Amino acid sequence: MDSLEQVRGASDKEMVRARAALIGLRPLYRMYMLHGLFMPDTPGLAALRARIDARGLGFMLHHLVSIVPTPRQFNEGLVAMLGPMWDELRKALSGR
Structure with missing residues (x-):
């Protein structure tokens, strides 16, 4: 499916969820990469x-979550995060 079509078909709620996942996973990815x-290594990082x-x-995180994204990378990441799986991962990792 075309990325633009995915965004056009997404609800406001889905876009907000995707943005929260992308922004929320970025610091967790940094810790993953340490x-x-x-x-x-610490027990927390290992967990x-x-x-x-x-x-x-x-x-997948390595490819989707750039530490310092360009606008294009941010947009591509946002489209990739439209699925609920990423928000569920963010919540599982951050406890929110």
Whole structure:
């Protein structure tokens, strides 16, 4: 499906949910990546990675959530986050 058509077909509620997921997953992705940058590991970081990896979404987060997105990357990420799965992941990881 064309990205523009997905956005046109999305309700306001879906767009807000996608935006919350994209913005909310960005800092969680940063913490996920700390281990890969040889930062000291902690039980909290290990638990975060385990929750993401148990869902098999680490690879997808790597491609969808840019640490410093360009406007185009933000828009592409927003379209990708339209599915409720990403908001559910954000809530599961952040406790909100």
